[in-house]
Amino acid sequence: MAEQKRKKKLKVDVSSGQKKNVFTDYRLLKKMWDAGESYSAMAEATDAHYDPDRHDATKATRHKIWRARHKGVWIDGKRVIFGERPK
Numbered sequence: 636m637a638e639q640k641r642k643k644k645l646k647v648d649v650s651s652g653q654k655k656n657v658f659t660d661y662r663l664l665k666k667m668w669d670a671g672e673s674y675s676a677m678a679e680a681t682d683a684h685y686d687p688d689r690h691d692a693t694k695a696t697r698h699k700i701w702r703a704r705h706k707g708v709w710i711d712g713k714r715v716i717f718g719e720r721p722k
Contacts (some may be wrong), residue, residue, distance in 0.1 A: 657683040659699060661708045661715070668700065671721045 660681050667677045678685045678696035686692060700717060702708065707716040 661699075661703065661710050664696075664699065664703070665710065665715065665717060668703075668717055669721065674700075 664677060664681050667680060674693040674696055675687070677700075678693045679687075681699075682696050684695065703715070703717040705716075707714045709715070
């Protein structure tokens with residue numbers, strides 16, 4: 636059998652200053668969700684990559700909330716599912 640060359644793993648350039656995985660403070664996001672804050676206010680407070688000039692600036696935050704409402708997230712060792720939005 637012919638030996639297969641292994642592909643080298645691509646290394647992430649850390650010198651650029653931007654990490655891919657950044658901690659999300661779901662505790663703060665839950666507090667703002669229960670208070671009825673806007674998506675843009677929640678994104679500005681919790682999203683490390685928030686840029687108001689982007690085409691859809693709140694997409695990442697809306698996805699985090701979708702995940703928290705449907706699958707749940709872990710806050711202080713407990714699984715928390717976000718409830719309905721207050722009116």
